Amino acid sequence: MAYTTFNRQINDQMKEPMFFGNPVNVSRYDQQKYGIFEKLIEKQLSFFWRPEEVDVSKDRIDYQNLPEHEKHIFISNLKYQTLLDSVQGRSPNVAFLPIVSLPELETWIETWAFSETIHSRSYTHIVRNISAEPHKVFDDIMLNEKILERAEDVTRYYDDLINGINLYQRCGEGTHTINGETHSISLYELKRRLYLCVMSVNVLEAIRFYVSFACSFAFAERELMEGNAKIIRLIARDEALHLTGTQHMLNIMAAGDDDADMAKIAKECEEEAYTIFRKAAEQEKDWAQYLFKDGSMIGLNKDILCQYVEYITNSRMQAIGMKAIFPTTQNPIPWINTWLVSDNVQVAPQEAEISSYLVGQIDNEVDGGDFGDFDL
Amino acid sequence: MPDIKLSNGAVINFDNSARTLLDALEREQLEVNFHCREGYCGACRCKLLCGEVSYINEPLAFVRKGEFLPCCSVPVTDIEIEIP
Numbered sequence: 288m289a290y291t292t293f294n295r296q297i298n299d300q301m302k303e304p305m306f307f308g309n310p311v312n313v314s315r316y317d318q319q320k321y322g323i324f325e326k327l328i329e330k331q332l333s334f335f336w337r338p339e340e341v342d343v344s345k346d347r348i349d350y351q352n353l354p355e356h357e358k359h360i361f362i363s364n365l366k367y368q369t370l371l372d373s374v375q376g377r378s379p380n381v382a383f384l385p386i387v388s389l390p391e392l393e394t395w396i397e398t399w400a401f402s403e404t405i406h407s408r409s410y411t412h413i414v415r416n417i418s419a420e421p422h423k424v425f426d427d428i429m430l431n432e433k434i435l436e437r438a439e440d441v442t443r444y445y446d447d448l449i450n451g452i453n454l455y456q457r458c459g460e461g462t463h464t465i466n467g468e469t470h471s472i473s474l475y476e477l478k479r480r481l482y483l484c485v486m487s488v489n490v491l492e493a494i495r496f497y498v499s500f501a502c503s504f505a506f507a508e509r510e511l512m513e514g515n516a517k518i519i520r521l522i523a524r525d526e527a528l529h530l531t532g533t534q535h536m537l538n539i540m541a542a543g544d545d546d547a548d549m550a551k552i553a554k555e556c557e558e559e560a561y562t563i564f565r566k567a568a569e570q571e572k573d574w575a576q577y578l579f580k581d582g583s584m585i586g587l588n589k590d591i592l593c594q595y596v597e598y599i600t601n602s603r604m605q606a607i608g609m610k611a612i613f614p615t616t617q618n619p620i621p622w623i624n625t626w627l628v629s630d631n632v633q634v635a636p637q638e639a640e641i642s643s644y645l646v647g648q649i650d651n652e653v654d655g656g657d658f659g660d661f662d663l
Numbered sequence: 664m665p666d667i668k669l670s671n672g673a674v675i676n677f678d679n680s681a682r683t684l685l686d687a688l689e690r691e692q693l694e695v696n697f698h699c700r701e702g703y704c705g706a707c708r709c710k711l712l713c714g715e716v717s718y719i720n721e722p723l724a725f726v727r728k729g730e731f732l733p734c735c736s737v738p739v740t741d742i743e744i745e746i747p
Contacts, residue, residue: 326723327723330723527698527703527704527706528704530704531703531724602696606708616747618694618696621694624696624697624698627699628697628698628700629699629700629701
């Protein structure tokens, strides 16, 4: 089962499962088992943006005038997001590409990870603008205990999967002694690790970013740090798409038509999936506590943010067929939604090719009825 | 014009002045969660208890059986829905 970059086995790609079938040979999209991944790729490409397009120069003045406790909120969120996108910019490629079996899914994974690298670059763009000493901000990420605590849970499932794949592709199923240490691996166990990893990524994109998003938009509601908010909107738009991607993967796995083992695993891991969601929500609530330790900001405090975490956790769980775990049913910060509407993301249409520009402006179908209310 | 019946018994008439079901529901001051309003995030997911909707743009978000996205759909027949 060693990985090969160009599998010589002639196979019918339409019969391959998403993962753990034959490695992909020809990147062809004339036939697709799951057309949705091609549609996600096209959408993601239409979203393309560059951090340098957004002017963040006014943010420097805003930032200098923020009280210390609000500076802490702003910069801590930026550090946390930097961690999340550092992981997301590389891990889908490292973990999923060696085991993927469908060309459209392979390309979606690459497109997805690439867009995360744009997010990473945008954080440097923001930090360079607001701070004369950007290195201090980035250096602290590896020293900040609150961030490192989260890093552990964000990366654990990826690392378990990657280690398992390395062992399996080198030695195959069974118990192996490597450098004096004994390891066991089976394909079924690998599939279990894959399912949990996709679940954990889903949680990362569904919940972990949103505390930070809420704070960025709360600043912008006060007309502060608006350049940053513009960038965060573009990031949020991408993340919503990535989330849809992982939700599709999870739902395809759970349905079992793609790979019967995965449906069985989805059932077996149900309890663990609940634990992953619950733990992430608790960690994000702890993070809200840390953010507001020296004081709240106007329009947002720890309690409201914690309620929002509960609300969004419920809604994300229901999206993949799970039950809500928190009593919260109302969105405590409904104003955040207008910041997340993709139509309101201002871009030059000719550069970004937003779908509404392409389809809305030219109507080729004209008939007599269109002149009905036309008088001379 | 099709009627939209809500699970609490209220009935709203869908007329052509509303572009989508989400617009029609919001006009009645109903709180429906939404993010992208374009069918790719799935935040506005509601339950379709009976009737039929058609999509202006085919949604990218995963829509499970018995659910629909009001942000990019219009009713074809009278429908009964539940807002989560």
